[in-house]
Amino acid sequence: MDWLPTFDVIRLGHRVDRDKRMTSHLGLTARALGADGMVIFGDHDPSIVQTLTEVSGRFGGKFNARFGTNPMGYLKKFKQGGEDCPAGTVIHLTMYGESHLEALPKVRRDRPVALVVGGAKVPGELFGIADYNVSVGNQPHSEVAALAITMSEWFKSVALESRFSNPEIKVLPSKSGKSIFDRKKEPL
Amino acid sequence: MDWLPTFDVIRLGHRVDRDKRMTSHLGLTARALGADGMVIFGDHDPSIVQTLTEVSGRFGGKFNARFGTNPMGYLKKFKQGGEDCPAGTVIHLTMYGESHLEALPKVRRDRPVALVVGGAKVPGELFGIADYNVSVGNQPHSEVAALAITMSEWFKSVALESRFSNPEIKVLPSKSGKSIFDRKKEPL
Numbered sequence: 001m002d003w004l005p006t007f008d009v010i011r012l013g014h015r016v017d018r019d020k021r022m023t024s025h026l027g028l029t030a031r032a033l034g035a036d037g038m039v040i041f042g043d044h045d046p047s048i049v050q051t052l053t054e055v056s057g058r059f060g061g062k063f064n065a066r067f068g069t070n071p072m073g074y075l076k077k078f079k080q081g082g083e084d085c086p087a088g089t090v091i092h093l094t095m096y097g098e099s100h101l102e103a104l105p106k107v108r109r110d111r112p113v114a115l116v117v118g119g120a121k122v123p124g125e126l127f128g129i130a131d132y133n134v135s136v137g138n139q140p141h142s143e144v145a146a147l148a149i150t151m152s153e154w155f156k157s158v159a160l161e162s163r164f165s166n167p168e169i170k171v172l173p174s175k176s177g178k179s180i181f182d183r184k185k186e187p188l
Numbered sequence: 189m190d191w192l193p194t195f196d197v198i199r200l201g202h203r204v205d206r207d208k209r210m211t212s213h214l215g216l217t218a219r220a221l222g223a224d225g226m227v228i229f230g231d232h233d234p235s236i237v238q239t240l241t242e243v244s245g246r247f248g249g250k251f252n253a254r255f256g257t258n259p260m261g262y263l264k265k266f267k268q269g270g271e272d273c274p275a276g277t278v279i280h281l282t283m284y285g286e287s288h289l290e291a292l293p294k295v296r297r298d299r300p301v302a303l304v305v306g307g308a309k310v311p312g313e314l315f316g317i318a319d320y321n322v323s324v325g326n327q328p329h330s331e332v333a334a335l336a337i338t339m340s341e342w343f344k345s346v347a348l349e350s351r352f353s354n355p356e357i358k359v360l361p362s363k364s365g366k367s368i369f370d371r372k373k374e375p376l
Contacts (some may be wrong), residue, residue, distance in 0.1 A: 020229055021209070021210065022209065022210075022213075025210075025330035025332060025333070026330075028327075028329045028330055028333075029332075029333040030326050031327065031328050031329075032324075032325050032327035032328065032329035032333070033325075033329075033333075034217045045291035055357075056297055056327070057229050058326060059327055066250075070265075076361065080270070095359055096362055096365065096368075097361065097362065098359030098361045098362065098363050099361055115227060120293075124365075125367075127364055127365045132363075133362070133363060133364060133365075135261070135359075135361060136220075137220050137221075137347065138349070138358075138359035138360070138361055139219065139220035139346070139347070139352060139359075140216050140218045140220065140243055140247060141217045141219075141220035141301065141336075142213035142214075142216055143240045143334050144213060144217075144330050144332035144334070144336070145213070145216075145217040145220070145221075145332050145333065145335070146336075147333070147335040148329075148330070148332070148333035148334075149336050149337065149340050149346075150201055150339050152337050156223075157346060158327070159325065159327070159335075161326070164327060170326075171283055171284055171323075171326035171327075172317045173284075173285065173286045173287055173323060173326055174284055174286065174321070174324070175285070175286050175320075175321060176315055176316070176321060177284065177312075177315050177321075178284045178315075179284065180284075186259030
């Protein structure tokens, strides 16, 4: 396969006054675990896109954060595919869904994936549009936790460091303190 | 071993005006993934404890959420142990730490664990107090994501449903919609 399928996180129902931090945590988590981008629906809030784009500028790699309109229309079109893109799979994260351990192995890996994370009000229609309604346990938890566990199961860990090319700043793993490489201070 | 070691999440630096939602997501994630409780340091904020206690009341099981004072003193004492409790292991989640995949297999499983999640300002002293400084990748992400991935690696998934005994409400996994058992409506 010479074509690598994309993996995008879809955030529904963003509210500018309440969800800034949660949506930005979702975006950072999506990026750190290997998503190609995030499409945000709900209130228009350019600061979120800016934050995520800045992080990519500093810590490397590409992450395509953007806003969308008409989420259900977007997902239906995504499933159909088109001339330039093959038909995609919609996975909906919900505490009401079947276990991720059961669902994820069924999902085709040669097609684009849209992983949908709900917000305040998820339309009932979504359960029908989704190819898979997937839960990470059926106890109340957090959409960030559900995203993190599902993505780390899908990609089998966090994203490889090689994905984050050309960073300004690179954090180096350390057992005892903070170890940071800063290109501005010490060029490669 | 007839004694089951406890697993607590320690939340540092809670700010009542900014962190309500993030701390409650941390608590819900800790509970859903199998922690015994959460100790919160920072601003006193009884509503968080109330929320988490209510969730346990409705969805079953026990989860001991409470506030603490003097976090570094608490952790030092936790490491020493005492008459009633064996010496515990402190794991500090930080994006600067060594990989969780490297660190977690080293941790003894016959001792209590305190998994520390930082807040706005983590004292440098913590890196020395911690037995392990552990990262989930070295890209910026989210403390909820780091907690979720570390705990799901430690417990090898979410907590077993049997842990959440005597619930009022039980969500049943479903491929296509919401399926809920409510004890008030349909007694067992």
